[in-house]
Amino acid sequence: MTKVTMTVNGKTVSKEVRGNMLMTEFLRDELHLTGTHVGCDTSQCGACNIHVNGANVKGCTIFAAECDGAEVGTIEGQANADGSLNVIQQAFQDHHGLQCGFCTPGMVMSAAALLKENPKPSEAEVRHYLEGNICRCTGYHNIVKAILAASGQDVSSIAAE
């Protein structure tokens, strides 16, 4: 067991953790932040995407101990201060970019990281950036559309709601 201290969504937390404890387990089981989901065991699905020191990281590929001292962001910390949906979350709702909602936290975290890096991505850039995130429900149409809309681009010519 090692003791780790980190900031999660702006709050400092300290816990004893096993050396092999993944961040997904730490967030879900120790901090009860269950928005970070586990969809695979090969780091392919992206349901677990979080931000670690500003980087978009798969929570299932990083140990809690490695995040000692880090600044961690999860889906639970994405909404605006007053609890309303942030611009990306709102775009996902407006453009129906989610169905079962299981991939959604990872999608929102990836979208946030993309838009920080590239504030006006093209459709191809959005699709390329999402290579590490699988959604089985939406067919991606509305996810891509929502991310383009969140970047402030006009999506009215893209078919369907």
Added chain:
Amino acid sequence: MPKDHGIGAAQKRREDVRFLTGAGKYTDDINVYGQTYCHFLRSDVAHGKIVSIDTSAAEAMPGVVRIFTGKDFEGVGGLPCGWLVTDKNGQPMKEPAHPVLAQGKVRHVGDPICAVIAETLDQARDAAEAIELEIEELPAVVDMRAALGADSARVHDDLSDNLCYDWQFGSDQAAVDKAFAEAAHVTTLELVNNRLVANPMEPRVAVAEYARANDETTLYTTSQNPHVIRLLMGAFVLGIPEHKLRVVAPDVGGGFGTKIFHYAEEAFVTFAARQINRPVKWTATRSEAFMSDAHGRDHVTKIELALDADNNFTGIRTDTLANMGAYLSTFASSVPTWLHGTLMAGNYRTPAIQVNVKAVFTNTVPVDAYRGAGRPEATFQLERLVDKAARELGVDPIKLRRQNFIESFPYATPVAVEYDTGNYVATMDKLEEMIDVPGFAARRAESEAKGKLRGLGVNCYIEACGIAPSNLVGQLGARAGLYDAATVRVNATGSISVMVGAHSHGQGHETAFPQVVADMLGIDESMIEIVHGDTSKIPFGMGTYGSRSLAVCGSAMVRATEKIINKAKKIAAHLMEASEGDIELKDGRFSVAGTDKSVAWGDVTLAAYVPHNYPLTEIEPGLEETAFYDPANFTYPAGAYACEVEVDPDTGKVTIERFAAADDFGNVVNPMIVEGQVHGGLAQGIGQALLESCVYDENGQLLSASYMDYAMPRASDVPFYMVDHSCATPCTHNPLGVKGCGEAGAIGSPPAVVNAVLDALNHAGHAVAHIDMPVSPHRVWQAMQG
């Protein structure tokens, strides 16, 4: 002007807020005080005799609470199959036992042998490694044709062979023989419908909790139909009275069919929690999901089409081998028969149709319904066949389809179903406009200028949804009725809880269902909540699959709401001292026709619960009604799909450039949700056509057991889709006129994609008649080499 509320409005989904903020409550998010963790030791061979299991060392490991083996389930029921199919000779299908934990033999990679329960998951896993297991490997049966050979090894020793049933259905033999004997042209096609894994992003989870004090068990499980799980588990597997068993399916992260079925793991945790008197939790890993979730499709088919000299379809004959895997999953037997054979007419007038299906046991994971279940298989066969016929005859594939369309309704097909409404000409017109057929030549020239091949593929589909009349499915072998139920509970202040048997796992019921009730009552949607997924809260339910949510459960909700309106009118009549027949309900107010007297919805509901001035001798207090609805027929959504692909002649890689879907779903309650359902289905169908395949080696090893080996469609594999549902012919036999939209995309897209690839290759001079899915770069490139 698009509506902004009620039926027809593209209302934003209310469930999204919790999903977008990480506040959803999926089964794995549920932890129960004092819970233990379960890990299954699964077979790593496809077929073997269990010689010995020694758990003594494992039992002594730290944290181990108890280890269960097949012995603990002697005398306990196995997992039942819900549909009895009768052989063409009148014999019932073979129904081998499906034990919760393997007994005597293992029959597929992933078959659970032991279950270790420990204080932590790590401890359970460590202990599982210490179990000493001796398994004598036996020859595995993987290929269906080989499985039917006289000298094949047998999956089940107590059966005479590996044939589950040999089912035949359709027109008279003489009529079919005549059609083929007199045909001016016969097109023949052999094809494979590749085995798929549904892969909802949320793996399956089951958590069971037992309260010994009152002998009550609660199971939280990732299920599409909690009541059915309760029924099967209570009545057939564990023998627990239903009132002592509560099944909860909270937020569920996608199902696509694979979460309909009753699985060993949920029966196991329920059994084990009662034995050890502590909660038990099991969460599948993705690799475990690949070898324990029921798989989909997996047909090998030969199909033939007879045409007369004018290119009219005169006969269809199809022979299919359908893989059942090692055991019969809950609905497995119905999929290749009643959900596949009965759709063989497609959208066409073909007077003589005969379908033969041989269901085969193999040493593979059980196969059951996956998005579309049987209809994608039927559509793929038929629409590939029609395309091949058009190429052989040198006629335009759209023209050949149009010429043979069914145009008058109702239409009784030779394969037992009667389509109530449809307009296939209109959807094809719409499709041609959407994909811009006249512009194709220019787009092809542009591709060619870049050194690429371009192809346009088209197909139609029809499906049977909203399943279905209980008396009919009963005759066909279903061991359940397929009605659904809803309770509308109006509170004193006028807000409403609607308890529905349908289960939402991405379909947006919490948004769409209130739209219907709000529309009927003329009140604000925010007054209405939907309750689902918990057997302790809802009256009854048969769950969500086969696009039955709105068509069946939604109809039950309409009937219950009608009862509410009838009673509320009586109360309103009393309050206004008018006669009941004069009461009208509009915009949430009851008024007396021809007067200015009216009372608001809230006043009536309050009177029902505060019955101070109330005709207690004539009307009971309270305002709550339940309805069960059993449909008169299936519903028949239909559509026409088109796909344009570019093929790279150097690598064989196929890229989808344009995709258009014109669907007839009948009336639409929420167009935004409907379009989202089509998008999702399209990606799954395109995935099947280009990428996905579940692969076994000849020893029955599962080679595609992770996302490293099973290619899931990703954002860059698909385009923006063009979808339309304006060519609607409302269903004539349910009160909403809805048909269902959930499977359409997955049914309609695979043949469109494959037809497009073949169009590209043939146009470029490669005489390729067919390529099996997935149409991978390797297969395309090989086909081009001749």
